[in-house]
Amino acid sequence: MANVKDVAKLAKVSVGTVSKVLNNDPTVKPKNREKVMKAIEKLNYVPNIHAKNLSSGKTNMISIISPTIGDEFHERLVSAIDEVLSKNGYDSVFFPLLSRDRLERVSSPSHFLYQTDGLIVSSLSLTKMFKDNKFPTPKPYILVDTRDEMNDCIFVDNYHGGVLAAKNIKIYPNSDIYILGGYESDEVFSSGVFSERLNGFIDELVNQRGISKKRIKVIEVALSWKESFEVGRNIIKNQKKRFSVFALSDIIAFGFIEGAKSEDMFPGKDYSIIGYDDLSFAESIKLSTVRQPIELLGQTAAELLIEKITNHSNEKIQKCLKPKYIERKSN
């Protein structure tokens, strides 16, 4: 593998000049630039990125950490983030957690992810794992989709989302009201958003709509279509009259609806249901839901991080976006 020295020798210039050409420094004379380009071409030279990172002290990369991949929420969030980063000259590199084992590896302060120019951490309350509740890095970072008073963060008002669902959900006389979801199997993998939605929902129902707490039943389901399908089937079996459901995610709502359908019960007719997120399928299946501004969340996170990097600003960021209730046929 050729290096800058080889290129410099062949082009008959100094390594400093080669470096300048590589970095588009406008002070290089066109003639020299051309000589260098030719040498690069001829030697099939590719700059060593690790040397560059080391000597320049920056990477032009931003680490993005998310609990999983494989769901629409994070795909959209991450795409929105990447778009803004890209416009600002940064590239993104992804670290989905995937498993407990990987979480462990990724928590080592010397892991690569802490040595890019900044981090965006999505839907996780990882800071609990570290000393002083801070990530083990001097690099700037921002948390997304989680509220964390000790760190810069941007999130959607999940409590208010729950309130919106409670304000709008149809309730039948003396019927049960189910809350589906909220099960966060592993504390560090959780962001707390589910319990905030749940709290907002219950508070509004009890305090404003005067619903007795006894009528509200929380069913813990993982964020899994399949598991929610099973819940849909099983709950249905014990139901004799119309009831109401607040699913803490559209995924859960969708699974539940299909499970219920398999027992011949239909949303908007045999029961009312409101989901959360407004994912792409929600409109097709006519699911009433609480919409999160996913793209805006990602864009804003990226913009705030870039601002932190460029201005070395240290003011605390606690930004809150608002969700919106979307009425469809299921409620």
Next chain:
Amino acid sequence: MANVKDVAKLAKVSVGTVSKVLNNDPTVKPKNREKVMKAIEKLNYVPNIHAKNLSSGKTNMISIISPTIGDEFHERLVSAIDEVLSKNGYDSVFFPLLSRDRLERVSSPSHFLYQTDGLIVSSLSLTKMFKDNKFPTPKPYILVDTRDEMNDCIFVDNYHGGVLAAKNIKIYPNSDIYILGGYESDEVFSSGVFSERLNGFIDELVNQRGISKKRIKVIEVALSWKESFEVGRNIIKNQKKRFSVFALSDIIAFGFIEGAKSEDMFPGKDYSIIGYDDLSFAESIKLSTVRQPIELLGQTAAELLIEKITNHSNEKIQKCLKPKYIERKSN
């Protein structure tokens, strides 16, 4: 930020010894190891990963490239890959393509992703973008879920998967047979798997089951639940008798089924349908499908890559796994 020198000074040893402690070299005397550990603790020392990468010439990281995130197939594939890599002391770093813009950035030979210890490239035929159809890196790599005669690869026999669907699908007298999917909007984003499934299906239908080509209709749909839902609704409108559908992915099958349901037509009753992949929801919705061994695909890819790295072996890899037809109620 403290560095090895600071640690060495405080621990009263040489930097070489510090480095050995950092890398768990057993030849360090316990006493010295302890002194170093204490100094590390005291100084809050974190090794600079870029310096380490540069001087050691390796990263212990493997780049994983995939077209998208947000789908179950890639989540499972990537998780399986990561598990095997982890057991062998490697960490994985992800580069989903997400967009054309990002693809462009990521195609630069000097991009970080080409300078890890190896690459696994999933569901893409990116090699067309580069000289000699090879990735611009001396590092070993392997392609997954795509057949590429010029490069090492591991894939599932998609042609055979199409044949399996054709062998098993129920066909009604004089009825139409639809193939859904196969639309690959951007050549470099495609892996060619859809057209192989399609070819296997048609060949078997025409040559073995004696079906006239005229009865077979290909409807191009993107790999999108929502778009497939619309197709389900629209096709249904023109259908007066029972028909058959081969969906080139379970996602497409699922969307189609729901769209059809919204017009009161049901799989296994008003039409027959076979999907592809056997994703987690397939069993719940009773979808007959062609199962791909997704985890095995990922594991094997990771194992083969590690073998290439450790043995510097250069023998060509063209590994083919077999799919399996799963009968459920939809067909």
Next chain:
DNA sequence: CTGAAAGCGCTTACAG
């Protein structure tokens, strides 16, 4: 506008 040289923070033979 260019070149010589120091420096980034590690690892790795090698001598002892």
Next chain:
DNA sequence: CTGAAAGCGCTTACAG
């Protein structure tokens, strides 16, 4: 088992 020193391949003031 340890230390001194060279080396990895870049960037970056600085002198000219």
